[in-house]
Amino acid sequence: MKAIKVKIPPFDRRRFLALSGQGLGYSALVASLPGCGGSGGGGAPAPTPAPTPAGLPPASAEVLAVQRTSFGASQGALAEVQAVGIDAFLEQQIDYTTIDDSVVEAEVAARFPLANADPATLRNDFPNNFQNIVEDLVGATLFREFFSPRQLYEVMVEFWTNHFSIHLINGVIPLLKPQDDFAVIRPNAMRSFAEILHASAKSPAMLYYLDNFLNFAGAPQENYARELLELHTLGVDGGYTEDDVKEVARCFTGWTIDQNTGQFLFVPILHDPGTKVVLGTVIPPGGGITDGETVLDLLAAHPSTARFIATKLCRRFVADDPPGELVDEVAAAFEQSNGDIPTLLRTLFASDAFRESGDMKLGRPMEFLGRLVRAFNGPTDFPADDARLYFAVLNILGQIPFYWIPPNGYPDVAGYWGSTSGFLNRWRLALALNVPAIREYFPVEQAVAGAMNLAEVIDSTVDFVLHRELAAEDRELVLTWLEDELGIDRDVPLDAATVDALAPFVVALFVSSPYFQLR
Amino acid sequence: MASTGTLAAGAAGLPDILVCVFQRGAADGMNSIVPYGDDDYYNLRTRIAVPPPGQVDGALDLDGFFGLHPAAPEIKTLYDMGRLAAIHATGVPHGSRSHFDAQALVEAAATDKQFLDTGWLARHLVATASPDDRPFRAVAISGAVPLSLLGAADPLAIDSIEQFGIGDAGGGSYEDTLQALYPDDRPYAGVAQAALTAIEELAIADPSQYSPDNGANYPASQLGGGLLQAGQLIKSDLGVEVICVDVGNWDHHENLPAVLPGSLADLAAALNAFHTDMGNRMEHITVLVQTEFGRRAADNVSSGTDHGTGGCAYLLGGGVIGAQVAGSWPGLGPGDLFAGEDLAITTDLRDVLAQMLQRRLMNPDPAAVFPGYAPQPAPELFLAK
Numbered sequence: 092m093k094a095i096k097v098k099i100p101p102f103d104r105r106r107f108l109a110l111s112g113q114g115l116g117y118s119a120l121v122a123s124l125p126g127c128g129g130s131g132g133g134g135a136p137a138p139t140p141a142p143t144p145a146g147l148p149p150a151s152a153e154v155l156a157v158q159r160t161s162f163g164a165s166q167g168a169l170a171e172v173q174a175v176g177i178d179a180f181l182e183q184q185i186d187y188t189t190i191d192d193s194v195v196e197a198e199v200a201a202r203f204p205l206a207n208a209d210p211a212t213l214r215n216d217f218p219n220n221f222q223n224i225v226e227d228l229v230g231a232t233l234f235r236e237f238f239s240p241r242q243l244y245e246v247m248v249e250f251w252t253n254h255f256s257i258h259l260i261n262g263v264i265p266l267l268k269p270q271d272d273f274a275v276i277r278p279n280a281m282r283s284f285a286e287i288l289h290a291s292a293k294s295p296a297m298l299y300y301l302d303n304f305l306n307f308a309g310a311p312q313e314n315y316a317r318e319l320l321e322l323h324t325l326g327v328d329g330g331y332t333e334d335d336v337k338e339v340a341r342c343f344t345g346w347t348i349d350q351n352t353g354q355f356l357f358v359p360i361l362h363d364p365g366t367k368v369v370l371g372t373v374i375p376p377g378g379g380i381t382d383g384e385t386v387l388d389l390l391a392a393h394p395s396t397a398r399f400i401a402t403k404l405c406r407r408f409v410a411d412d413p414p415g416e417l418v419d420e421v422a423a424a425f426e427q428s429n430g431d432i433p434t435l436l437r438t439l440f441a442s443d444a445f446r447e448s449g450d451m452k453l454g455r456p457m458e459f460l461g462r463l464v465r466a467f468n469g470p471t472d473f474p475a476d477d478a479r480l481y482f483a484v485l486n487i488l489g490q491i492p493f494y495w496i497p498p499n500g501y502p503d504v505a506g507y508w509g510s511t512s513g514f515l516n517r518w519r520l521a522l523a524l525n526v527p528a529i530r531e532y533f534p535v536e537q538a539v540a541g542a543m544n545l546a547e548v549i550d551s552t553v554d555f556v557l558h559r560e561l562a563a564e565d566r567e568l569v570l571t572w573l574e575d576e577l578g579i580d581r582d583v584p585l586d587a588a589t590v591d592a593l594a595p596f597v598v599a600l601f602v603s604s605p606y607f608q609l610r
Numbered sequence: 611m612a613s614t615g616t617l618a619a620g621a622a623g624l625p626d627i628l629v630c631v632f633q634r635g636a637a638d639g640m641n642s643i644v645p646y647g648d649d650d651y652y653n654l655r656t657r658i659a660v661p662p663p664g665q666v667d668g669a670l671d672l673d674g675f676f677g678l679h680p681a682a683p684e685i686k687t688l689y690d691m692g693r694l695a696a697i698h699a700t701g702v703p704h705g706s707r708s709h710f711d712a713q714a715l716v717e718a719a720a721t722d723k724q725f726l727d728t729g730w731l732a733r734h735l736v737a738t739a740s741p742d743d744r745p746f747r748a749v750a751i752s753g754a755v756p757l758s759l760l761g762a763a764d765p766l767a768i769d770s771i772e773q774f775g776i777g778d779a780g781g782g783s784y785e786d787t788l789q790a791l792y793p794d795d796r797p798y799a800g801v802a803q804a805a806l807t808a809i810e811e812l813a814i815a816d817p818s819q820y821s822p823d824n825g826a827n828y829p830a831s832q833l834g835g836g837l838l839q840a841g842q843l844i845k846s847d848l849g850v851e852v853i854c855v856d857v858g859n860w861d862h863h864e865n866l867p868a869v870l871p872g873s874l875a876d877l878a879a880a881l882n883a884f885h886t887d888m889g890n891r892m893e894h895i896t897v898l899v900q901t902e903f904g905r906r907a908a909d910n911v912s913s914g915t916d917h918g919t920g921g922c923a924y925l926l927g928g929g930v931i932g933a934q935v936a937g938s939w940p941g942l943g944p945g946d947l948f949a950g951e952d953l954a955i956t957t958d959l960r961d962v963l964a965q966m967l968q969r970r971l972m973n974p975d976p977a978a979v980f981p982g983y984a985p986q987p988a989p990e991l992f993l994a995k
Contacts, residue, residue, distance in 0.1 A: 145797050302863050302912065310911030314863050317707070317917070327708050333949070336707075450797075489753045489769075496858060497635075499710050509798055510754045510767035511805040518776045518788065518805075565791060572787040596784065604791045605798060 143450035145609050150559035153177055155449050156440075158610045159408055160184055161242035162461030164558050167469075168242065181440050184243035185433050187281060195239045195470050199231045203478070206231035206269050210295065210353025213266045224265045228272065230478030232492045233485075237461050238470035247280040247432065249457070250407055252492070255291045255323060256500035257300045259493035267296035267353060268493060284400060284430030285391035288323065292387055293355040295348045301498060304347040306340060308363035316340035318498045319390070326402075329395030331370060338367045342374060342382040397425035403503070404435055409444050410451040411504040417444040450609040453505035456488030458610065459517055463602060466556055467533045474532055487516050514608075521602040525595035535594045542590050545573045545581040552597045557606045569600060619851040619894075619971075620844060623995070625738075626896045626929060626970040629840055629884075630731065630758065630854045631833065632717075633877075633901035635861030636709060638915050639922030640907070640953060641870055642682070643696045643935060647675035650942035654908040658866050658915070672696075676935045681871035682878035685924075688885060692932040693892070695991055699920040699937050700957040701903055707917040709861065712902035717758035719960050725981045728761030731852050733979045734967055735762040744849030745807050751836040751855050758854060764804040771839050772818045775809045785809075817842035826887035829879045833857040837884040844891060851971075860901060864912030881926055893928035896970050896992075900959065907942055907953050920953035923962070929970045929993045936989040961988035969994045 143149045150158065153172045157164045160181065172180040183189065199206065205213065205220065205227035213224060232252075236245050255276065259268050275294045279287035291297050298304040303315035316339035321327045345362030348355065357380040367374040367382060372389055374382050390396055401421035405413035421438050428434035439445055454462065460481065474480075485491045495501045502508070523529050538555040542548040549569055553561050561569075570581050573593070579585075601607060620627040645651045646662040646669050660679055661668040669677025670686045676698065678686050688694035704715035715721065719730035735748055748765040750756050759765040768774050776785065785806055792802035820842045828834035836855035843850050857877065862869055881897065888895055904921025920940070925932075937957040940946050948954035964985035967976035969992040977985055 146795055305864060305912045307911060312863065312910060312912055313916055321708050327706075327711050333707070453798075497709060497861075506760070507754050509801060510750075511764075511801055511808065512753050512767045512769045512774070514798065514801055515774060515776060515805045515809070516753075516769075519773075522776055522784075568787060568790050572783060576783060600784070600788060600791075603788055605796055609797065 143609075145450040145605060147450060147606060147609070148560040148562055149449045152446060153180075154558045155446070156181060158558075159445070159448070159452075160246060160440075161465070162236045162245065162458055163463070163465035165465040165469075167240075168465075169558065181243075182437075184241070185281070185436055187241040187244040190240050192239050192241050195235060198238070198470055199234055202234065203227035203231035207273055209270050210266045211351075213269065214353065221265050224269065225259060226478055226482070228259065228265075228269050229482060229492050232272070233457075233478065233481045234470075236457065237464045237468075238473075243436070244281060246407075247436075248277055249492075250404070251276050251280050251287055253495075253500035253503075254403065255287070255294075255297065256495055256498050257296050257493065258496045258498075261300060261496075264296055264299060267294075267299055267348075270294075270353070271296035281432050283428075283432060284396070284425070285388065288391050289384070289387050291323070292319070292343075292383065293346070295353055295355055298346060298348050298355070303343055306344050306346065307361045308341075308344045311337065311340040311344060311363075313337060313340035316343060319386075322499055324390035324399065325393060325395040326399035329393070329399060334368075335370055338369045339386055341365070341367050342369065342386045346380075346383055391430060394422075394426065397422040397430070400430070401425055401435070404439060405444075406503050408439050409442075409448045411506070414444050417442055452610050453509050454608055454610045455501065455503070455508055456485055456490035456517075457492075459488065459608070460484050462607065463533060467535070467537060477532070480529075480532055484520060487520065488513070489516075517608070518603045521599040522596075524599050524602070530595060535598045536591045538598050539590050539594045543584055545570060545577070545579070545583075545585070545593075548573070548585075548590055548593055548597055552594070552601055556598055556601050559606065561606070565604075569597070573597070619849070620891065621894055624894070625851065625972040626894050626927065626995075627844055627850060628731075628852045628966075628971060629837070629895065629897045630852065631837075631877075631881075631897065631899040632713075632756070632758075632854065632856050633860045633899065634709075634713065634856055634858045635901075636712070636903050636905060636917060637860040637873075637901040637921065638862060638866060638870060638905045639698060639901075639920070640904070641866065641915075642679050642874060643672070643698055643922050644669040644677045644679060645675065645698070645939060645942070646671075646677045648939070648942055650946075654942060656909070657913045658909045673935055675939070679871065679874050682874040684878040684882035685874075688882060688926060689933055693885065693928070693930060694881075694924060694926045695930050695932045695934050695936055697923045697925070697936045697957055697959070697962060697989070697991070699940050699953055699955060700923050700959045700962070701919065701921050701955045702959050703919075703955045704903075707903065709902060709917075714757050716900065716902050716959075717756060717760075719963060719980050720982060722982055726757070729756070729758035730963070730979055731758040731854070732761035732765070733981075734971065734973055734976075735759075735852065737975065737978055738971070738973055739763070745804055745811065746843070746848040746850045748852045749840075749843060749850055749854070751839050751853065756854050756856070759852070764800045766804060766808055768808070768839075771812065771842060774812055811848060812846075815846040815848055817846040817848075820845045822883065822887045824886045824889050826883040827879075828883040828887075829876050831857075831876045831880065833876055833880040834883065837880050838887075841884060841887045844888065844895070862905075862914050863910070863916060864914040866909070866914045881924075885926060896925065896927035896929060896966060898963075898966070899924035899926075904953050906951055907947055908951065918952040919948045920955040923959055925962075925966075925991060927970070929995065931991050931993060934989075934991075936991055957988065958983075958986065961986050962991055964988070965992050 140149050156177045157168050157172050205224045239245050271294045275290040279290050301315035301318055302312045306312040313336055317336045320331050325331055341363045345358045347358055359379055364376055366376045369386055374385055401418050405418050421435055424434050424438040490501055524533055524535050538552045539548050542551045574581055619625045641660055644660045652659050663669050663671040663677050667680055670680055671677045702716045704721045706712040714726050717729050718725050748759050748762050750767045752767050753769040755765045755767045789806050792799045828838040840853045885892055900923045901921055904918045905915035906918040910916055940954040940956050960980050960983055964976040965988045967973040
């Protein structure tokens with residue numbers, strides 16, 4: 092049989108990892124800132140569903156619900172939603188503590204121990220373990236995103252991590268950020284907005300990142316105050332003034348970091364004791380630490396905050412430019428529930444807009460990689476140096492967790508991610524699935540298991556990787572390509588070795604297609 | 611190497627190629643181009659002021675009033691050659707002290723958010739489009755397209771010229787099939803088409819073959835790498851008209867005297883290397899360096915500066931009337947400061963851009979590039995082509 096003439100990308104795994112151009116040393120880290128079953132199924136023929144806004148046959152409601160609330164649909168999650176139905180599935184994901192994640196957490200503890208270490212412990216080896224901390228924290232984060240059965244919880248952890256964004260490669264932040272992750276973001280990701288806001292304000296990593304640890308009476312440092320108003324709560328058009336920024340900065344004077352323990356410390360003598368006026372509210376003199384806490388309460392209860400957080404959540408779960416009525420509804424739920432995060436999610440998931448939002452989001456790099464990983468692997472059979480692979484891939488695609496430099500977090504709109512080089516890098520990474528050392532991570536032959544001819548190779552891959560139906564013209568296009576390349580018809584029986592040899596190219600093509608980028 | 615394409619810019623009788631460098635994070639203009647002749651500068655910046663010329667670590671004198679930060683001597687070399695001008699107390703008067711809002715407004719060259727749907731460079735490109743345009747009119751040396759190019763026809767984001775390709779590219783059947791999966795009526799069809807076309811053209815032109823000429827030595831930095839690749843694209847004669855390059859880390863809230871010199875040294879070395887590398891091509895290239903806003907007139911307790919208003923911009927090129935710090939100096943006295951604390955804006959940067967578009971980029975109607983604004987006469991900064 093004539094060998095298939097698809098061009099093989101000219102890089103092996105060493106080159107692939109080197110594509111980051113960085114290696115993983117600290118100086119390099121600093122510099123690098125740079126319906127399940129698709130076409131299958133029996134029973135009575137359903138009416139043809141309307142195409143998505145992208146003009147593609149839509150995924151089933153079940154697949155959409157899983158994709159939107161996870162880092163990619165795994166076979167397990169798809170089986171779960173089929174078994175219990177969408178509503179019960181989403182409710183269980185919200186009530187995440189009932190889902191057993193002990194296997195994943197045991198893996199995380201064994202593989203990435205420094206991700207759970209406090210600043211004092213980490214400082215003992217400082218700075219020699221800088222690189223190890225970064226690798227462990229990023230590795231633990233990605234491992235949970237890709238393998239935790241608590242997918243929605245991990246999506247919310249990522250959402251709040253990005254909302255209260257802290258750049259990891261900045262001064263002593265590698266010592267402080269693990270604690271921000273395990274003590275601020277993760278415990279509060281599904282509680283209330285006020286709780287996570289208060290925790291973040293006292294997080295040493297945040298105090299350091301936005302300079303509030305240098306904010307003293309008589310010499311205010313207003314960086315945190317400004318970003319607190321603009322990025323964490325009210326939003327830039329949320330109705331505050333320059334005077335509010337300055338007054339908020341005064342309220343947070345003396346909020347600093349204990350240099351011995353790396354924990355939050357309020358120093359009364361560094362606090363401005365005078366009267367402050369924030370958003371028209373008078374904060375009487377002598378309030379001490381309660382000045383800042385009062386500001387946080389004011390902000391958490393402000394209607395502009397409700398609208399700002401509602402907009403970001405709708406953008407995350409529905410569309411880049413979400414419908415105004417949906418934002419109104421979620422903002423109202425925020426005000427009525429005092430920012431109860433599960434209530435906000437329930438409101439979102441119950442909306443028509445959520446269920447009709449297929450293909451309205453472009454997957455970000457984390458979701459691109461997550462979809463690939465979750466299609467092919469489970470938590471215990473993944474090769475041991477996975478974090479390095481993740482690191483390299485996400486470095487190329489531009490979304491390593493905690494690597495966004497400014498405090499506004501990674502963008503969540505296609506206008507940022509859908510660039511020429513963004514697509515090109517996805518296509519290159521997809522073709523790298525043919526490199527044997529990469530294929531060891533992504534056993535692509537699983538996608539074509541049991542396929543006996545070209546038509547079955549296509550259909551099996553589509554089921555396995557895309558979980559949705561292919562437009563008829565696209566199926567024909569890909570089949571014709573393979574027929575022409577191989578010089579054989581679509582229904583001619585193939586031996587298993589040939590089917591396996593085809594797998595990486597067919598998987599790569601679909602992973603590069605609009606079906607895989609949109610979600 | 612002989613050019614195979616139509617020259618769209620960068621030659622006699624044709625528009626200049628514009629290279630836009632954006633200093634992300636709000637560069638401190640007053641510690642870059644130092645108003646050492648203004649005593650109030652030293653009163654306001656007791657912790658961080660750059661000493662006057664002649665003193666230890668003093669500024670390099672430019673015109674008897676302004677001096678250059680001593681970490682950036684190549685900027686003075688370019689200034690003395692008449693190739694570089696600075697504009698002080700300038701900016702787009704958008705009134706925002708938010709980095710993100712301000713960057714967006716500066717890239718839209720607007721003061722009203724209603725105009726954020728397109729970038730100013732995109733508006734210029736759309737207004738000057740012609741049927742002969744090549745796919746390389748607008749390139750960002752970046753992983754993402756900046757807002758300034760939003761609204762142009764398929765601007766290219768190229769993070770690395772050398773790695774811009776999918777494997778062994780060149781019109782194979784895999785690429786053809788992939789392209790067919792992005793037909794015209796689907797999202798990202800334009801991006802996919804632009805990427806695959808760019809791969810083919812880049813493979814033919816092979817910009818990476820060009821080493822820096824004339825002994826140019828680019829710093830190994832984000833900006834140095836960006837300008838090196840900008841130079842390679844220009845030498846490839848692919849029809850590029852606008853190139854955007856970013857340089858980050860200008861947000862110096864603390865310890866500015868320790869960190870600003872490194873940023874300025876990088877800027878100066880990269881601009882000098884680009885100017886050297888381009889040689890005679892520089893006659894038809896304009897480089898614009900800008901930032902989102904200036905910083906507070908007074909320093910803060912952390913020996914840094916907080917967010918302010920008026921800042922500094924730079925122009926470099928054969929068509930630039932150099933060796934001047936343009937604009938009128940508003941002063942730093944209590945009555946002079948904007949909002950009581952900032953260097954005021956006395957030159958709306960859009961006036962400078964309009965003069966540049968008209969005289970160097972041959973845009974007959976530059977006012978149309980600035981929605982909601984009628985450009986005013988700017989200081990004389992450009993020779994007409």
